[in-house]
Amino acid sequence: MFQKILIANRGEIAVRIIRACRELGIRTVAVYSEADREALHTQLADEAVCIGPASSLDSYLNMERILSATIVVNADAIHPGFGFLSENSKFVDMCQKCNITFIGPSAEVINRMGNKSEARSTMEKAGVPVVPGTKEPVYGADEALEAAGKIGFPVMIKASSGGGGKGMRISESPEDFMENFNTAQMESVRSFGDDTMYIERYVRNPKHIEFQIIADKFGNVVQLGERDCSIQRHHQKVIEESPCAILTQELRRKMGDEAVRAAKAARYENAGTIEFLLDDRQNFYFIEMNTRIQVEHPVTEMVSGVDLIKEQIYIAAGLPLSVKQEDICLNGHAIECRINAENPRKNFMPCPGKLIEVHLPGGNGVRIDTAVYSGYEIPPYYDSMIAKVIVHDKTRTGAIAKMRSTLGELILEGVTTNTDFQYEILNNEDFQKGEFTTDFIEKHF
Template sequence: MKKILVANRGEIALRVMKTAQKMGIKTVAVYSTADRNAPHVKFADEAVLIGEAPSSESYLRGDKIIEAAQQLKVDGIHPGYGFLSENAGFAEDVEKNGITFIGPRSKAITIMGSKLAAKEAVKKYDIPMVPGIDEAITDVEEAKKIALEIGFPILIKASAGGGGKGMRIVEKEKDLADQMKRAISEAESAFGDGSVFIEKYISSPRHIEIQVLADTHGNTLHLFERECSIQRRHQKVVEEAPSVVLTEEIRKKMGEAAVRVAKACDYIGAGTVEFLLDDDKNFYFLEMNTRLQVEHPVTELITGIDLVEQQIRVARGEELKFAQKDLEINGHALELRVYAEDPLNDFLPSVGKLERYRTPHQEGIRLDDGFEEGMEVPIYYDPMLAKLITYGKSREEAIQLMIQAINSYEVEGVMTTLPFGKFVCEHEAFRSGNFDTHFVKKYYSAEKLESEIEEEARLAAVIALKQYLRDQQQLRLPSN
């Protein structure tokens, strides 16, 4: 594999290209008109314009991407995450055109792309499941009957869903009909598929996921867990590895279950198996993401393994050079997704020009980003600017490093989630490890964050005034 095309943009495109370059592989960037001057375009050996700014006219145009790959005699296509990364049709078309898809086979993407098909596939592999039904349902009376059997509260979920869309929590029987209609409507609108299913709602869960890696020689292993419970609108914002609540026994069981899930769909490459963990430390299979995850850096830091490099090696047909017994957890890593969003205004996107953009540089700090000072943050794509990752010998060290990194990260022109990240890192519930997916609902409000920012500004002003008065006093002292 001498040349790969990265079918993505921003920080993940750069991330993949850096590993490819390290491996002596040439890279091709694709870009929309909005990304003409983006860092990933400048970094690549070659770059191709594939369409206008909207992703439907550029990054989601598999035909244009494959056409560019053929013209430039590319050996492999890496999809990154988002866009076409979990599109089975695209993976199939890439292979049909004699190009290697750096990811799983289309069969695995298809199975795990449907929550119902995924449940069906792993059923015979002794994987713990949340109580509920594993078939699509639209009849409200039938839904009521099932809900009464498993007991309220229940969760209605879109089979083809993701990102919290088509998902409804129902506390009481009287709300079921209305919430079901809404879930079906939202699922149809978001995914073109209105099928929903019902399962028991676990009221205080933690979101734990396991990184898996599999080659074409029958080897499948896991690279331990990531804790992803700090979320807003069912989307992760802060992730860490390892989890503070897992015992060695539970870690082993979850890891083995994740490997069985991967084997259930003949998985190849890097993937992630997601679980819910309840108060009693029971875990339940949630879904599998058939791609690299946004939060993969925390796993890389605690294991010392470059996951993108492994994806490329597996795609080239190589056997994994390490076994499960060779892997161990070293230290602790934390990641904050730095979104161009306003945490003081319900995390609404904040687009504009990066008038000032200065990033932290210190040992133990890693930054995966795709922006530079002076760039516009486009309205067309996910508003993530960067991933800020810290690594320490202990969790406490990683948290303190994150606070330092946030303090020295300067962004002007757009609002970001940096103040929210600091709020999380300084909160007692997070520091103690006693939190779940409801952290934001329980502890966070714009008012609390605003008062913290005001208090910090007041203290800074007091310190500045004291220093000024001290300096003035020294100037007034008569010299002997």
């Protein structure tokens, strides 16, 4: 087992990893930018190293500085969390050259599954259902338009290296295609330095269902059930829950089997997520694989009883999975609300600032993952998510009631947050029935 792990991240995920390491008796090292000098993760870790100014490019995305810090403090491994360098194959290669364990999949797998065109090809060869689309990447608008005509409109234009909704556009017809393609491609170049695109048929108003998998070095793959991530705004998830309210046991088993098949086809190791679209006729299609821990991993932990961060560490240390598929029994229902420092009434404008008073609710089945505290100054340089509120109950109805009660008790005074907006979603009749798809927010708000 590792003696010391450096966490190449910040915020609530850094705190989450530190706590898991502490339970395993592993020493931790936090890295931080100058803007995060007073952040909670720097205070909870055994050691903390400043790696640069506020800009992510000069700190949390600076591979050389992070590796230098790892070597100086003599850490065995790096946990990247999510975002930043978590899916950067170059960083994984650099870790290997420095004899540092990267807690995640190999660079080869990240490249294969991070490139959406190659991921589609891998899944097609394995027999996993995929949305009809281009088999090869496209680079020019003219060839892309020709491909879209063969697939049939509407189509989704996607950056091969995309994520988080960047480099994605929906085209309804040939008339709007060129403008949407050029915009998505320019966004991909700016965000990922890659002009590789692909086109797939747009599945209108589907459910977004993802399956959590864990896989070790011995070929063992276990799926831990699904999460319904259909409540989204501009392809960014807002509320996640497990299990999905509308899946039958037969469909859940079938999708879970395909998720395991997908992970094996990718020769995957560590924790990852297989994402599907589910249409109104119960057809499902692979769309992508996330080669990292997800923001919404706590809902799976709550219903499965498996600590995903600890599993990541075990796998990276060369140990077998601590559970087998027959051990997994999903219990009850869990919901997660992402609390962001933003103003929903002003187009979700970020609202950094000082938190004057913080009160975090508790009680049976309530979990708050956060790195904020009273007096904490939310910096303007990073993602606006400041907390995740997770609840668990025997039933979905009970979980919704518990979440409403919990949000009503949550106090984050000093900045504007989306807490009231989350409350409105929970009160919506269609949400309560489970009758919602990815257009829910656009349709109701």
